[in-house]
Amino acid sequence: xxxxxxxxxxxxxxxxxxxxxxxxxxxxxxxxxxxxxxxxxxxxxxxxxxxxxxxxxxxxxxxxxxxxxxxxxxxxxxxxxxxxxxxxxxxxxx
Numbered sequence: 001x002x003x004x005x006x007x008x009x010x011x012x013x014x015x016x017x018x019x020x021x022x023x024x025x026x027x028x029x030x031x032x033x034x035x036x037x038x039x040x041x042x043x044x045x046x047x048x049x050x051x052x053x054x055x056x057x058x059x060x061x062x063x064x065x066x067x068x069x070x071x072x073x074x075x076x077x078x079x080x081x082x083x084x085x086x087x088x089x090x091x092x093x094x
Contacts, residue, residue: 025076
């Protein structure tokens with residue numbers, strides 16, 4: 001299906017993971033149903049809610065050529081799983 005679910009590991013996403021909200025970078029053409037099915041299949045958890053947003057790509061300015069380059073836009077998915085279930089990628093080892 002999607003093939004690429006990349007976990008987004010940031011300080012904010014790790015705090016959200018404690019409340020059963022997990023963050024993934026997904027293909028921009030993916031819809032909520034596709035994301036739900038993929039997470040349930042890959043991680044073996046029950047997905048309750050999926051929220052998506054398109055994150056605009058950043059712009060970079062090359063100093064030597066004075067050209068502005070824009071990185072591609074990407075889609076972020078916030079997935080809430082059933083209480084008591086966890087995704088091991090977001091577990092912090094001590």
